[in-house]
Amino acid sequence: MEAGVRDYYGKTLKSGADLKTDACCSPSALPRPVREALSNVHDEVVSRYYGCGLTIPNELSGLSVLDLGSGSGRDCYILSQLVGAAGRVTGVDMTDEQLEVAERHRDHHARAFGYGNVDFLKGDISKLEALGLKDSSYDLIVSNCVINLARDKEAVLRQARRVLKEGGEMYFSDVYADRRVPEELKNDPVLYGECLGGALYWNDFLTLAKRAGFADPRLVESRPLALDAGPIRERAGHVVFYSATYRLFKLEGLETACEDYGQAVRYKGTIADDPREFDLDGHHRFEAGRIKTVCGNTALMLEKSRLGRHFDFF
Ligand SMILES: C[S@@+](CC[C@H](N)C(=O)[O-])C[C@H]1O[C@@H](n2cnc3c(N)ncnc32)[C@H](O)[C@@H]1O
Structure with missing residues (x-):
């Protein structure tokens, strides 16, 4: 082939x-x-x-x-x-x-x-x-x-x-x-x-x-x-x-099924060209300034990647 x-x-x-x-x-x-x-x-x-x-x-x-x-x-x-x-x-x-x-x-x-x-x-x-x-x-x-x-x-x-x-x-x-x-x-x-x-x-x-x-x-x-x-x-x-x-x-701790651990994030609106909202994927859009609850995997992807400095974590 x-x-x-x-x-x-x-x-x-x-x-x-x-x-x-x-x-x-x-x-x-x-x-x-x-x-x-x-x-x-x-x-x-x-x-x-x-x-x-x-x-x-x-x-x-x-x-x-x-x-x-x-x-x-x-x-x-x-x-x-x-x-x-x-x-x-x-x-x-x-x-x-x-x-x-x-x-x-x-x-x-x-x-x-x-x-x-x-x-x-x-x-x-x-x-x-x-x-x-x-x-x-x-x-x-x-x-x-x-x-x-x-x-x-x-x-x-x-x-x-x-x-x-x-x-x-x-x-x-x-x-x-x-x-x-x-x-x-x-x-x-x-x-x-x-x-x-x-x-x-x-x-x-x-x-x-x-x-x-x-x-x-x-x-x-x-x-x-x-x-x-x-x-x-x-x-x-x-x-x-x-x-x-x-x-x-690639993140240690990601689980194969999403689990809700009561976490939330707030997008700061600081990613160049995305000041209003940020799309992590087709199902996760984060509006700047708005607190949103997330599953443990999404929290990990946002916090432990290069995206971390653009979010507050709760
Ligand atoms: C559909 S073209 C896409 C090329 C390029 N990504 C683009 O967007 O124009 C597929 C390319 O993958 C390369 N390719 C396919 N299988 C590969 C493999 N196992 N290792 C390295 N290159 C491969 C081919 O030589 C070809 O250049």
Whole structure:
């Protein structure tokens, strides 16, 4: 399967326009800082963007970030600007042609931003130890439409958790299915390359993430994928595919079920670009200045992560 994926992203596709579905291509509106940063990214890098959603949370200044399956580097060059000169970004990909585009524009972006803080490594995202990536070395891991392509998805999540610092998070977008994808779809190279064949059934993803040590995965946003009438939709049958962004915090003490310990928090309104309200995920919005009761897991995510200084805790 790896060889097929490498061929698809290295040789078959030349730009986002070659994709046969909108699985790997995110139409959702980008937050203003991300949009502005994107406008400074080289056209060739952007033209080879094959992501499926939002992988960039807020509050990024000074962070060390790892992008799993960084492709032509679009998200890395956006993140480079958002983490600033004090931060750093590492992209990992296994496809030479994708890495070549990303590398070729490294100096251009360093000159444009006034600093260079991006590196790219060639390798398999399920074997990060082979790349020398150390335990607890990143604040944030992002990934955009990649994990569905990996054969050993649990290994990817385990490796991600290993290299994350305590209090860090994996914030990533991927494709999921509303049921287990039938074998004949899994073995179809085009459907696999288009990020459909390898998509996990939602509930299998949740089980796998918990097994990898991420006790409470939080869904940030999701959208059903529109498969145009034609051979791909016919082959997909009744399976409905979604693009979704999850955030997985690495925190000692997270429980697999939320428990109410009588805690409450108040958002200070101090996160840049979110002065009115802050969305932790699709179910947790915090209005500035308003006390809100939360479960133990939510309290932990807010207090013991980089978000802690923006909240009062009761
Ligand atoms: C759909 S593209 C997304 C690329 C990039 N994230 C973007 O948003 O444009 C998938 C990328 O993941 C890479 N990839 C897939 N499986 C991988 C693995 N096991 N290890 C490293 N890279 C992988 C492919 O080479 C390809 O560049």
